[in-house]
Structures are given as structure tokens and as C-alpha cells.
Amino acid sequence: xxxxxxxxxxxxxxxxxxxxxxxxxxxxxxxxxxxxxxxxxxxxxxxxxxxxxxxxxxxxxxxxxxxxxxxxxxxxxxxxxxxxxxxxxxxxxxxxxxxxxxxxxxxxxxxxxxxxxxxxxxxxxxxxxxxxxxxxxxxxxxxxxxxxxxxxxxxxxxxxxxxxxxxxxxxxxxxxxxxxxxxxxxxxxxxxxxxxxxxxxxxxxxxxxxxxxxxxxxxxxxxxxxxxxxxxxxxxxxxxxxxxxxxxxxxxxxxxxxxxxxxxxxxxxxxxxxxxxxxxxxxxxxxxxxxxxxxxxxxxxxxxxxxxxxxxxxxxxxxxxxxxxxxxxxxxxxxxxxxxxxxxxxxxxxxxxxxxxxxxxxxxxxxxxxxxxxxxxxxxxxxxxxxxxxxxxxxxxxxxxxxx
Numbered sequence: 001x002x003x004x005x006x007x008x009x010x011x012x013x014x015x016x017x018x019x020x021x022x023x024x025x026x027x028x029x030x031x032x033x034x035x036x037x038x039x040x041x042x043x044x045x046x047x048x049x050x051x052x053x054x055x056x057x058x059x060x061x062x063x064x065x066x067x068x069x070x071x072x073x074x075x076x077x078x079x080x081x082x083x084x085x086x087x088x089x090x091x092x093x094x095x096x097x098x099x100x101x102x103x104x105x106x107x108x109x110x111x112x113x114x115x116x117x118x119x120x121x122x123x124x125x126x127x128x129x130x131x132x133x134x135x136x137x138x139x140x141x142x143x144x145x146x147x148x149x150x151x152x153x154x155x156x157x158x159x160x161x162x163x164x165x166x167x168x169x170x171x172x173x174x175x176x177x178x179x180x181x182x183x184x185x186x187x188x189x190x191x192x193x194x195x196x197x198x199x200x201x202x203x204x205x206x207x208x209x210x211x212x213x214x215x216x217x218x219x220x221x222x223x224x225x226x227x228x229x230x231x232x233x234x235x236x237x238x239x240x241x242x243x244x245x246x247x248x249x250x251x252x253x254x255x256x257x258x259x260x261x262x263x264x265x266x267x268x269x270x271x272x273x274x275x276x277x278x279x280x281x282x283x284x285x286x287x288x289x290x291x292x293x294x295x296x297x298x299x300x301x302x303x304x305x306x307x308x309x310x311x312x313x314x315x316x317x318x319x320x321x322x323x324x325x326x327x328x329x330x331x332x333x334x335x336x337x338x339x340x341x342x343x344x345x346x347x348x349x350x351x352x353x354x355x356x357x358x359x360x361x362x363x364x365x366x367x368x369x370x371x372x373x374x375x376x377x378x379x380x381x382x383x384x385x386x387x388x389x390x391x392x393x394x395x396x397x398x399x400x401x402x403x404x
Contacts, residue, residue: 044058073093076093131146131149132149243258259278284305299317325345372389
């Protein structure tokens with residue numbers, strides 16, 4: 001009896017395996033199996049409902065919600081959500097760069113950095129924006145870009161409320177409030193809030209200028225300066241002021257200009273309390289208190305507070321006058337001098353004194369004139385203490401001490 005039952009079971013199994021399924025049946029069976037297997041492997045995050053193939057990957061993801069960073073660097077104390085990220089970070093301390101580009105010889109800490117770098121040689125940008133068609137070498141760059149279209153800025157500064165599309169930019173911004181400058185130059189000790197700024201600075205010491213203008217051959221230390229320079233050849237000024245229609249080649253220049261209309265002066269001198277529209281203006285102003293003039297002329301030894309002033313001065317020695325008036329043919333060393341000269345032909349005097357209505361071609365002359373009303377005399381003689389409203393008058397006076 002038992003043998004009979006056993007033989008019947010064997011027969012049933014054999015019939016199941018021997019029965020031939022049609023190709024369509026087999027296809028459906030495979031699809032059903034794959035779907036079941038996929039569902040089985042999907043592990044859902046209860047907070048954002050994102051799914052992951054394994055519990056361990058889900059656990060790593062959940063740290064983005066909890067803020068947990070269990071992997072700590074023994075060298076600097078920095079923490080990471082993943083061991084792989086810690087290992088890559090440790091190479092900063094060891095200097096190890098195991099991935100080398102065969103094209104240019106540059107070394108990289110991780111395979112992902114290396115792959116992205118290779119695309120700079122191949123020109124490959126596999127990630128495309130479905131909205132505008134712009135392409136990117138990295139998926140995270142595409143995701144950040146897509147927020148321009150959606151208007152999404154998920155990362156907010158707790159200090160001032162400013163919002164950013166990615167966490168990295170928020171971290172950089174927060175250093176404005178904290179004053180943190182973690183990136184140090186080993187050559188001169190100067191510190192920077194961003195690694196990119198340090199790298200650009202280091203090229204001052206190495207003399208490296210890897211970015212070249214294809215139009216005039218001029219070399220630059222960073223790509224941003226090259227991009228801005230190229231606009232001098234095309235004449236393009238894509239940034240427009242909605243108040244007065246003035247155009248600019250750089251967004252930063254437009255933002256600084258807009259403060260003329262708003263009256264905003266966010267940079268304040270801690271010595272005298274004077275406010276300024278831009279960080280460059282306050283830096284130049286602070287040198288009036290310290291007496292610092294770091295830019296030296298190699299020809300005559302004259303010193304300047306700003307590099308731009310030194311460049312204009314050097315044209316005295318070279319005789320160069322790159323700005324020419326199309327009306328009278330006169331040449332000028334700087335664009336500001338040229339613009340002021342053009343007003344002699346047009347009769348334009350855009351700077352008006354609010355006290356007496358007197359008009360001037362440039363802001364400097366207006367400021368000098370206003371001292372008549374205010375009685376301000378900011379120029380002091382170091383010999384006798386006498387004060388003057390204008391530097392020219394001080395220089396004339398100083399000759400009385402020198403016996404000239």
C-alpha cells in the first residue's frame with residue numbers, strides 16, 4: 001500500500017516536470033517571480049517612504065533623518081554616516097590618492113571622484129535636465145540644477161533664514177556668521193572659508209594659471225575669472241538692473257550696484273563706523289586706518305592699496321592707454337577716466353549736490369565739493385597737524401616744510 005502511494009507521488013512529480021509550458025507561460029512565470037523577488041527585497045523608509053534593496057542600505061539612509069554619524073575620524077574628530085566616507089576622508093590626512101588619471105597624471109582619493117574627473121577629458125555629460133536640456137557629469141549636480149526650475153531651496157540658515165539648493169552651499173554660507181576659515185595655506189598661513197578659494201590662492205605661490213583665453217591667449221588662475229574675462233571680447237553683459245537698466249558682466253557687480261538704489265551698506269568699518277556697499281570697498285578703506293599699501297611698483301617703488309590702482313599706475317611707465325575716445329582720439333589709462341572724459345563731449349553731469357544743486361561729472365569731485373558745506377577736512381599734515389579738505393592742498397602745504 002505504502003509503495004503504491006509513493007509511486008503515485010513520484011509519478012505526479014514526474015508529470016509536473018515533464019509537462020511542457022508554452023513560451024508565453026514561461027515568460028509570465030519569470031515576470032511573476034521577478035516581481036515577487038523585487039517586492040521581497042524592497043525595504044521602505046517609514047519617514048519618507050523611499051525604498052531600498054537591503055535592510056543595511058535602509059539603515060544608512062535613515063541616518064539622514066536621525067542625524068546619526070557613528071563613524072568618527074581619530075585625527076580631526078569629523079563624523080560620517082558611512083564607513084566608506086570615513087575611509088575616503090582619512091586620505092586627506094595621509095595624503096593617499098590611489099586613483100590616477102592616465103591622461104594628466106592627477107591623483108584622486110575615491111573612484112567616484114576619479115570617474116567624474118575623467119569626464120573632463122572625454123567631455124561626457126551623461127545626466128540631462130528634462131526641462132532645459134542642460135547636461136551634467138554628476139547626478140547630484142543635475143539634482144541641484146533642477147531646483148532652479150522647481151524653485152525648491154530645502155536648506156535654510158538658522159541665523160538669517162537664507163535658503164539654499166544644496167547643503168554644501170549652506171555650510172559655506174554659515175561660515176560668514178561663524179567667521180570660520182578652516183582651509184589654511186601652508187606657504188603663507190592665510191586662511192580661507194572654502195577649499196576652492198585656498199586652491200586658487202595657492203596658484204599665487206606656484207604661478208600656475210591653467211585657464212587660457214582662446215581669443216587673446218591670456219592665462220588665469222581660476223575658471224570664473226576666465227569666464228568673466230571672455231565677456232570683454234563678446235561685449236556680453238547679461239545682468240540687468242530692473243531699476244535703471246544698467247547692465248553688468250557679473251551678478252556680483254549687479255548686486256553691489258543695486259545697493260545704490262536701496263541704500264544698503266552691509267559692510268561696516270569697526271574703527272570709524274563707516275558703511276560700505278561691498279567687501280572690496282571696506283578692505284580698501286581699512287587700509288586708510290592701517291596705512292597698509294601691499295601693492296608695489298617694480299619700476300619706481302610707489303605703493304598702492306589696490307592692485308587695480310597699481311595696474312593703472314604701471315601704464316605711466318609703459319605709456320599704454322588702452323581706452324580711446326572716438327570723438328577726439330584722446331587715450332586714457334582706465335575706463336573710469338575714459339567715461340569721465342566722454343562727459344566733456346556730452347555735457348553730462350550726473351552727480352548733483354543736494355545742498356546747492358551744483359553738478360559734477362564724477363562722484364569724487366562731488367565728495368570734494370560737499371566738504372565746503374560740511375566743513376570736513378580729512379587730510380592731516382603729520383608735521384604741524386594742519387588739516388585740509390583735499391589731498392592736493394595737503395601736498396602743496398607739505399612742500400613748505402620741505403623747503404620746496
